[in-house]
Amino acid sequence: MGMWLFLFTELILFGGLFIVYAVYRYTHPDAFHLAAAELNTFVGTVNTLILLTSSLTVAMSITAVQEGKKGFALALLGMTIMMGLAFLVNKYFEWGHKFEVGIYPGAPELLAQPQGVILYFGLYFVMTGLHALHVIIGLAVLLYVFEAVRRGSINAGSYVRLESGALYWHLVDIIWIFLFPLFYLLH
Amino acid sequence: MSHTDQSAHAQHVVSYSRYVVIWFGLVALTALTVALAGIELGRWVIITALVIASIKSLLVLNIFMHLRFEDRVFRLFTVVAFVTFLIFIVMTFFDYAFH
Numbered sequence: 001m002g003m004w005l006f007l008f009t010e011l012i013l014f015g016g017l018f019i020v021y022a023v024y025r026y027t028h029p030d031a032f033h034l035a036a037a038e039l040n041t042f043v044g045t046v047n048t049l050i051l052l053t054s055s056l057t058v059a060m061s062i063t064a065v066q067e068g069k070k071g072f073a074l075a076l077l078g079m080t081i082m083m084g085l086a087f088l089v090n091k092y093f094e095w096g097h098k099f100e101v102g103i104y105p106g107a108p109e110l111l112a113q114p115q116g117v118i119l120y121f122g123l124y125f126v127m128t129g130l131h132a133l134h135v136i137i138g139l140a141v142l143l144y145v146f147e148a149v150r151r152g153s154i155n156a157g158s159y160v161r162l163e164s165g166a167l168y169w170h171l172v173d174i175i176w177i178f179l180f181p182l183f184y185l186l187h
Numbered sequence: 188m189s190h191t192d193q194s195a196h197a198q199h200v201v202s203y204s205r206y207v208v209i210w211f212g213l214v215a216l217t218a219l220t221v222a223l224a225g226i227e228l229g230r231w232v233i234i235t236a237l238v239i240a241s242i243k244s245l246l247v248l249n250i251f252m253h254l255r256f257e258d259r260v261f262r263l264f265t266v267v268a269f270v271t272f273l274i275f276i277v278m279t280f281f282d283y284a285f286h
Contacts, residue, residue: 001261008268015272019279025233026283041221048217056210059201059251066200163253170252177243181236185224 003164007171010134014175017127021182024119031116036186038103039124040094044184047090048176054083055173058142058166061149068156070149077146080169084139091132095125124183131179134172141165199256209250216243 025032058080064073098121102109105125110118145165148154154162220239228235249255254262 004261004265008265011268011272015275019276022276023279023283026280041224045217045221049214052210052213052217055247055251056206059206060203063200063203063206167252170247173251174244174247177247178237178240181220181224181240185220185236186232 003167007167010171010175014127014130017123017130018178018182021123021127024116024123028114028116028119031114032120033186034114035117035120035124036183038098039184040097041184043090043094044180047087048180050083050087050090051173051176054080054087055170057083058169062159062162062166065149065154065159065162066156070152070155073149074146077142077149081139081142081146084135084142084169088132088135088139091128127179128183131172131175134175138165138169138172141168199253201250201253201256205250209246212246213243 057076061073061076061080064070064076098104099107103121104110105122110121142165145154145162148161216239220236223235223239224232248265254265
């Protein structure tokens with residue numbers, strides 16, 4: 001219950017940014033399409049599939065814990081953590097490439113572009129950056145949960161912490177479900 | 188489910204196969220939204236993208252996040268939260284339309 005209330009506050013946090021996005025997209029439609037062409041749809045799609053699959057494994061780990069299958073639960077949680085890391089590695093290379101071609105906040109090449117393009121990339125870095133921060137926090141939570149399952153303090157009789165951690169991870173997935181089409185699929 | 192205490196909902200076990208079926212649905216919807224992005228749909232682009240993203244979110248919320256198995260009052264809370272957010276968006280655009 002408390003976890004859900006926290007998730008509602010996250011909705012307000014990202015929701016506010018989505019409204020900013022909607023308004024700027026409405027006022028600069030052409031620049032947004034132009035700027036979106038810079039993003040690599042393939043990398044975005046791969047990252048979407050990674051996060052969806054990591055949501056699957058963390059959801060399945062709850063069933064495994066409920067059934068008392070500790071080893072299977074740990075394997076599923078381990079896979080979830082590996083996929084979260086893979087997502088961040090992809091993001092690292094994606095952002096790294098942007099920086100190389102002169103697309104980062106305050107870059108001279110970027111500031112020479114139309115205002116709509118500057119706004120698009122400003123939102124891109126803030127929203128995907130904030131999302132990546134949530135992935136990092138989610139990974140820390142999952143590592144803690146993994147350790148608690150391993151020690152046996154999370155077990156078939158008591159697994160609220162696992163459920164809460166999983167809820168947070170699914171929220172990170174849902175935010176990405178919206179970020180992906182809004183930034184990558186604007187052709 | 189409703190006649191017992193809080194711990195009752197926690198006992199709800201979702202089968203692995205059900206999760207996997209939902210995952211297949213999510214992957215299929217991702218493929219659909221990527222495929223549609225390649226087609227020139229004009230102003231429908233954003234609408235189809237948001238509808239697909241909303242369906243995906245509902246699948247994650249209902250099954251992966253077990254919302255479907257929570258009690259009714261609780262589900263109502265989440266609906267209110269999302270509707271409030273939708274109203275914010277609609278009001279923002281009404282403001283723009285009539286400026």
